[in-house]
Amino acid sequence: MCNWFISGCRPLIFLDGTDIKNKYKGNILVAIAKDDNDDLFTLAYAVLDSENDDNWGWFCFHLKGVLVSHQCMVMRRYPLHNKKHWSSIFKKVVYAPSKQEFEEHINNIITSMPLAREFIVNSCPQSWANAWFPGKCWGVINNNMAECWNNWVKPARYLPIVAMVDHICIQIMEMMHERREATMVMIKKLSPSKENFLAKTYAQYRSLKVRKASGLSFEVVDGDKSFVVDLSAMTCSCRG
Structure with missing residues (x-):
């Protein structure tokens, strides 16, 4: 496994x-x-x-x-304290892929809530914010996948232990x-969900400007923001 x-x-x-x-x-x-x-x-x-x-x-x-x-x-790990309350307020902060966007959303919030920044610093944003998470999380913030598993095995949870495990x-x-x-029977290179996602993303972002830097490195311009895409390393500075 x-x-x-x-x-x-x-x-x-x-x-x-x-x-x-x-x-x-x-x-x-x-x-x-x-x-x-x-x-x-x-x-x-x-x-x-x-x-x-x-x-x-x-x-x-x-x-x-x-x-x-x-x-x-x-x-x-996911913080449990006031989870529903704070997720509704800091949703944009949580999902921001870059530290620049993270700070932009924080600045918008602390204008009306000055103590917000102190709360964020003390609650370890690296544990719940995309921009500060040390690994790669692909925008996954919640624990819904585990909840799906719990529901998937629900019938087994009523059985005696040995029968349940089996x-x-x-x-x-x-x-x-x-x-x-x-x-x-798959004939395409990617899985079905990723093929669909790629098609939608391609249509959505065709208007972006692309400038070649060197080799397989490119600068992608989105409005007033620009990001570096390295195809050899399969990375983008937007972290999205």
């Missing part, structure tokens, strides 16, 4: 826990990833007596042990088989 994760998924991990609904109770802790078609990929899960710091520590310790030998990526294993096996069969 880890080799498939490294070769076919984005280096992002979503962590979540969900209640077991049978008479024995307990929790399922899970680590989820996104594959190249934006579908969920089950990386690891564990059945434990409860969701607490000790059990999460045990789960993450073993998860990290598996990933370290495969160039483990940056783990991203049921989830079968679900994963069937999902992997269906996706393997689907990839055999």
